[in-house]
Amino acid sequence: MLTGLNHLTIAISDISRSFDICVSVLGFPPKAKWTEGEYLSLGKH
Numbered sequence: 001m002l003t004g005l006n007h008l009t010i011a012i013s014d015i016s017r018s019f020d021i022c023v024s025v026l027g028f029p030p031k032a033k034w035t036e037g038e039y040l041s042l043g044k045h
Helices: 015-025
Strands: 030-034 037-040
Touching: 015 030, 015 037
Parallel strands: none
Antiparallel strands: 030 037
16 A cells, blocks of 8 residues: 655646546645645655
């Protein structure tokens, strides 16, 4: 089981959709979001 995730960069074409999936489906707590990216974390990192 994944217990933490930090410092991972993924190139995507739809940041808004990715953000929604990561937060709503995968349960990543949102930290920041801007026009060209987002910052999410998982675990105590």
